[in-house]
Amino acid sequence: MNKQQEAIEALQQLIKDREAADRNRKAIKLNEEEASVSDWTLTQLRIVAVIKEKGQANNTTLAEHLNISKPAVTKAIKKLLENQMVEKIQQVGNKKEVYYILTDFGNLLAAIHEELHERAEARYLDIFNHFDDHELETLITFFKLMTENIKSL
Numbered sequence: 001m002n003k004q005q006e007a008i009e010a011l012q013q014l015i016k017d018r019e020a021a022d023r024n025r026k027a028i029k030l031n032e033e034e035a036s037v038s039d040w041t042l043t044q045l046r047i048v049a050v051i052k053e054k055g056q057a058n059n060t061t062l063a064e065h066l067n068i069s070k071p072a073v074t075k076a077i078k079k080l081l082e083n084q085m086v087e088k089i090q091q092v093g094n095k096k097e098v099y100y101i102l103t104d105f106g107n108l109l110a111a112i113h114e115e116l117h118e119r120a121e122a123r124y125l126d127i128f129n130h131f132d133d134h135e136l137e138t139l140i141t142f143f144k145l146m147t148e149n150i151k152s153l
Helices: 003-028 032-038 042-054 059-066 070-082 104-128 133-151
Strands: 086-091 094-102
Touching (some): 042 070, 042 086, 042 104
Antiparallel strands (some): 086 094
16 A cells, blocks of 8 residues: 555544544533533634624624624524523614624633633644654645645535
8 A cells, every 4th residue: 555545544534533533522422511512513612702802793803704704604693692692782873783792601601612622722732742843844734735625625
């Protein structure tokens, strides 16, 4: 078997194992923190993170910051509003533009999401410590090419 075929098989195994781990996490809810974020989409969690960072945000700001469409923001915000994670506010003198701020529940969700994100990053850094700079450059190239490939589908 050549190195390219070996790389394909390793990538396929990674994808299969990642999908299985995701299914297991959803089935057994590993811990309370993971359970609290498992009902939210990545877009919703990213919206909460942006609002936490900025203090408040409108649809345009969220769409631009997350590089998604305004209708996608509206759809994601709807569930956050229904579950009282965010609330609408309007600026004095401008009743047309709606901004969103986090509620106490939203701040808690943002904090849990940030903690889980930091843990994941720490795990990746532990893995990257096994590679030298040249190997990391190869990984970076691979990740960028994979990202471009996914976007072109």
